[in-house]
Amino acid sequence: MPDVILKAEELVKHYPIKTGVVRRTTGKVRAVDGVSFELHRGETLGVVGESGCGKSTLGRLLMRLEEPTSGHLDFDGVDMYAQKGRDMDRMRRDIQIVFQDPYTSLDPRMTVGDIIAEPFKIHPDVVPARKRKERVRELLDLVGLSPEHINRYPHQFSGGQRQRIGVARGLALNPKVLILDEPVSALDVSVQAQVVNLLDHLQRELNLSYVFIAHDLSVVRHISDRVAVMYLGKIVEIGDDAQIYEHATHPYTQALLSAVPVPDPVVEESREQIVLTGDVPSPANPPKGCRFHTRCWKATEKCKTEVPLLQLRGDGQGQHLSACHYAEALK
Numbered sequence: 001m002p003d004v005i006l007k008a009e010e011l012v013k014h015y016p017i018k019t020g021v022v023r024r025t026t027g028k029v030r031a032v033d034g035v036s037f038e039l040h041r042g043e044t045l046g047v048v049g050e051s052g053c054g055k056s057t058l059g060r061l062l063m064r065l066e067e068p069t070s071g072h073l074d075f076d077g078v079d080m081y082a083q084k085g086r087d088m089d090r091m092r093r094d095i096q097i098v099f100q101d102p103y104t105s106l107d108p109r110m111t112v113g114d115i116i117a118e119p120f121k122i123h124p125d126v127v128p129a130r131k132r133k134e135r136v137r138e139l140l141d142l143v144g145l146s147p148e149h150i151n152r153y154p155h156q157f158s159g160g161q162r163q164r165i166g167v168a169r170g171l172a173l174n175p176k177v178l179i180l181d182e183p184v185s186a187l188d189v190s191v192q193a194q195v196v197n198l199l200d201h202l203q204r205e206l207n208l209s210y211v212f213i214a215h216d217l218s219v220v221r222h223i224s225d226r227v228a229v230m231y232l233g234k235i236v237e238i239g240d241d242a243q244i245y246e247h248a249t250h251p252y253t254q255a256l257l258s259a260v261p262v263p264d265p266v267v268e269e270s271r272e273q274i275v276l277t278g279d280v281p282s283p284a285n286p287p288k289g290c291r292f293h294t295r296c297w298k299a300t301e302k303c304k305t306e307v308p309l310l311q312l313r314g315d316g317q318g319q320h321l322s323a324c325h326y327a328e329a330l331k
């Protein structure tokens with residue numbers, strides 16, 4: 001049995017919609033609407049979906065930067081949402097986040113050394129004050145930057161180097177889990193690969209577990225062990241890397257996959273692309289039945305009324321969890 005470090009059960013986050021002078025609650029935005037998964041020690045779970053699907057809210061719930069509306073989250077066998085005060089602080093050290101945009105997530109007035117040492121202000125007992133500079137130098141070296149640059153400012157670095165600084169800050173407290181919230185989306189494609197390779201290397205070196213949030217399947221392909229595809233606050237398909245990329249059964253995943261470019265120009269020319277029409281519906285008013293039915297080319301009357309459960313579908317080696325009434329392996 002693989003060792004589970006993070007276990008989410010039916011996580012829900014609804015935001016009330018308040019209107020009128022008395023700010024009466026007139027509805028709710030269902031940002032995350034019943035998400036369950038396990039993250040194994042040393043594993044990377046890719047979480048993929050279009051903007052507005054709830055993946056970043058999910059990331060914040062996993063860090064407890066937001067309180068859930070309902071649901072459970074176990075971290076290393078301990079109920080995270082039941083923790084208070086110092087117990088919660090201690091737990092927070094073990095789960096850190098790297099944000100999307102390296103251009104805005106680093107304070108331009110602080111030196112790189114101060115940015116990376118920032119977590120020690122909140123958790124001063126992790127590294128004694130006299131050893132912090134040395135630890136920051138180690139971290140710079142670990143992420144492939146020169147320790148000599150400790151007194152430079154963020155604007156003196158390229159986008160890729162800034163994201164390395166963000167990763168160094170995320171590692172300062174020796175966490176067990178990193179939530180990577182679109183860590184390479186703001187970077188050029190060539191630089192993306194370097195940062196993904198660095199994350200891959202750090203994972204093996206430090207036995208880290210990652211939740212890697214991204215908006216397209218190509219980014220997480222080379223780093224994920226398993227992939228969860230989200231649509232309108234729900235996981236619609238989850239499985240091992242090979243199951244998702246070779247045997248996707250949900251039409252939404254199939255559409256996302258068809259948008260991933262293939263390096264071979266002959267294959268690229270001949271393959272069929274699935275173009276999704278229409279926008280993602282509002283999470284304040286998700287469609288009844290299957291939430292994807294307004295954009296799905298396979299939808300039937302049944303899809304408009306019956307919610308498809310996330311359950312084992314597909315056949316043979318491609319068997320994995322998918323939420324489609326008509327799930328079948330992509331031929």
Ligand code: SF4
Nearest residue numbers: 290293296303324325
């Ligand atoms: Fe499409 Fe119906 Fe499957 Fe939903 S349940 S993904 S609408 S075929």
